[in-house]
Amino acid sequence: MCNLNHASLCTNMKRLGLQRISRFLMYSALYVQCLLAVEMTVDPPSNIQIEDLGTLGILEITWQPPASMSNMSECSAWYELTHQVVNEERWKSVRIKRQTYKEAFDLGKDIVIKIRTYLEGPCTEEREVWSEWVEINYPTHLQGTPETKVKDFKCINDKFETLICEWSAGELGSNSNYELQYWQEGMSEKRVCAHYMTENEINTGCHFGSEEFELFSDLFICVTEMPGMDPIRPSYFIFQLQNIGKPGVAENLTLTMDISGDFDLNWNEPKGKIPAHCLEYEIQSKNQMNMWETVAKQSESRYIFKRSETSNTCIRVRGKTNIYCADDGYWSEWSPELCWEEPSYNLGLKWLYCAVAVVIILTGLCVAASMYTVRMKRQWSKKLQYKAKELVYDIDPGHNSRC
Template identity: 60%
Template sequence: MWNQNCRTGHNMVRSIIFQCLSGIMVYLIVNAKWATTSVMNVHPPSNVRVDDLGYLGIMNITWEPPVSLNSSHCTARYELQHYDANEQRWKSVRTKQQTYSAAFNLGKDIVIKIRTYLKGACTDDKEVWSKWIQINESIPMQGDPESSVQDFYCIYYKFETLRCEWKAGKVSNSNYKLQYWQEGMAEKNTCDHYLKTKGINTGCIFGRQELQLFSNLFICVTGIPGMDPIRPSYFMFQLQNIGKPGAPEDVNISKSQGDEFILDWWPPSGKIPAHCLEYEIQYKDQTDTWKTIAEHRETTHSFNISTPSPRFCVRIHGKTTKYCTDDGYWSDWSTESCWEVGKSSDHSSSPYSSFLLHKLGISYEGV
């Protein structure tokens, strides 16, 4: 009797487990089928277009809602992905609009992916999405690829004057023309002051114009109309990331009692805020070998020299910090400032008085 009851109990347990597992399987199959059907029934945007606005890299992307969309029953949003040539990474944006402007390197293929998101009564208030569609565009290029510029770079000196230079490619009956555009300009501009090498334009000095920090600057170097075509080259950057500050000013080294040397200086003149600068210090003694002290945020530094030296020299250069820019160039080295036994420092005045004299245009010898 006991064995029979046990068998009956085991059968009931197995039956309950089987029913539960069957219910779970049916639930998963139904929901998977519903989800697959929902995704498949959402269509991607239609009539996607990419239009060149004539600003050397800004493209306008437009599209229309899916042909099957009933806007009264569902709200549509769109996800667009594109490659940002300036930051060198893919970017993604979701929007309810049907237009979007983005920056591209026109010398490379323009790749865009877009899909539809739906949510509302038509999806039982669940968010569902379509498959991606991909758009590939390219700008027709004229000219021999070997005619394009080589080793192009730009430096924003003292955050005041932009200078771009390049090496000429293979050109014969032609010359280079640089055009640029930045947000706020009504149209693209052409370089007014070229640097030349054997009659060929190999650089441009922009001067102090209305160029802005923290805004993309688009540049195209191509050929002059009416001459043999040159393959265009496109570039994009922000000025704060290619800045080169001036050298630190009024570098002064003095010796206190004992073996401690005191170094102080003033930040370079220009538009760069003092808190955006860091410095690298080098010093040498009678060994005549420069030793380096890593990045330094202050404008003063003390040295404790264990072995006295009859001659001690320093120099400093500066760069914008990562808190203010993504990149940049080190400044030129400052003039060396030296201390020697029996002689005063090159700058015998106090740092503050030296700074005032420098700004007033008064030479130290005249004081």
């Protein structure tokens, strides 16, 4: 019995020893892999350059691969850049293999760009390895005091036909005025506004002429000082024209009532170059408090609603570019107010109808009187004939009355 227990104990100890050895070997392999991972590193890009292309917002970023990659030709490398999206709070990240990158930035703010290297291939045992981030600050060196900047700047693409930009003036000296510069892809160089709107001899807007701007393409605008005048803090803006469109007013509103008492509202699409499929409409009606409230939002230029949906049937309509054609836009002006009126007849027509009725009645009476007179004449004629026969018979009894 003791020998059997001793053999079992020996067997268990051997198994325990094998488990420990296998665990040691596994942990050793993992440790070696970790050491290799720690040892395998890649450097960030080198010789990073940022160039202003003179297009009021587009910067070109170029760089060179890290020098440590010269002996790693069997591995593929790419680069990741991250920066803040213009006019937004979020950051944008992009991975590319080339060593150049162009992007639109707000040149009125300090620009921060981060870049790092990614490496993968046989030299990294097919594992992805990346470098530390390199941060580049691109100072804008703005002139002029912040108080001189324009305020409340906005641009409207009216009916997709005319571009109008307006702003409020900042605190300017006697030798200061604003100049609006603009550029869009396809232009050989930036241009200057030719038709300013002014207030107290200060430029407060630009009415663009017959320029053909492209939709779905960035339009870069800078408002700064006139050449030779005191410096003004420049303001930079980037728009896409489809996102600042404003339709015309809906036209020819008509309101009719069908047999069931429902209202049928129709209108014509607003004039302009905005396609019909790019428009949505808001319909409002007055409530019991004589205040406007939204009845519906839809894409069709017709709306049918129950008369019970509104106590005071006064309607108005406005339009806007929809989400299928633009990310944003302006509502059009409201159409003229259209109110339902019960059908009423003209007073002259009423007198005409009355006169016709009187004539018809008098005519009927005359016809009836004529017929009555003819009838009475016939009756008197028969009576006279009968009396004449009786008189002849009394004079000559032998006379045959049938002759």
